[in-house]
Amino acid sequence: xxxxxxxxxxxxxxxxxxxxxxxxxxxxxxxxxxxxxxxxxxxxxxxxxxxxxxxxxxxxxxxxxxxxxxxxxxxxxxxxxxxxxxxxxxxxxxxxxxxxxxxxxxxxxxxxxxxxxxxxxxx
Numbered sequence: 001x002x003x004x005x006x007x008x009x010x011x012x013x014x015x016x017x018x019x020x021x022x023x024x025x026x027x028x029x030x031x032x033x034x035x036x037x038x039x040x041x042x043x044x045x046x047x048x049x050x051x052x053x054x055x056x057x058x059x060x061x062x063x064x065x066x067x068x069x070x071x072x073x074x075x076x077x078x079x080x081x082x083x084x085x086x087x088x089x090x091x092x093x094x095x096x097x098x099x100x101x102x103x104x105x106x107x108x109x110x111x112x113x114x115x116x117x118x119x120x121x122x123x
Contacts, residue, residue: 023059033052033118038050054117055107055121056120058120
């Protein structure tokens with residue numbers, strides 16, 4: 001997979017998200033992250049080990065993304081978003097929040113199963 005098809009973001013504290021454009025190999029990516037972060041790190045001559053728990057959530061769109069038509073309008077001082085644009089934005093935000101919730105639930109399942117592992121959220 002090319003590096004330009006994934007994004008890593010810090011959610012807060014010690015939680016991160018990896019967003020993949022193509023989720024077909026999400027489990028393999030998670031397994032590689034778990035394996036790499038499980039290797040000892042040398043800190044001032046001491047080998048320090050870390051562990052990571054990974055939750056995986058997939059988004060399977062039922063329909064194609066909605067394209068919002070933008071009409072050329074004369075410049076205005078105030079631009080009000082269209083209802084369609086607001087609806088698409090709200091739908092994307094709800095989908096993102098749901099994905100994070102599923103990934104978070106799967107991550108806690110990974111922690112409960114003994115850490116240093118990845119768990120795939122059920123649909």
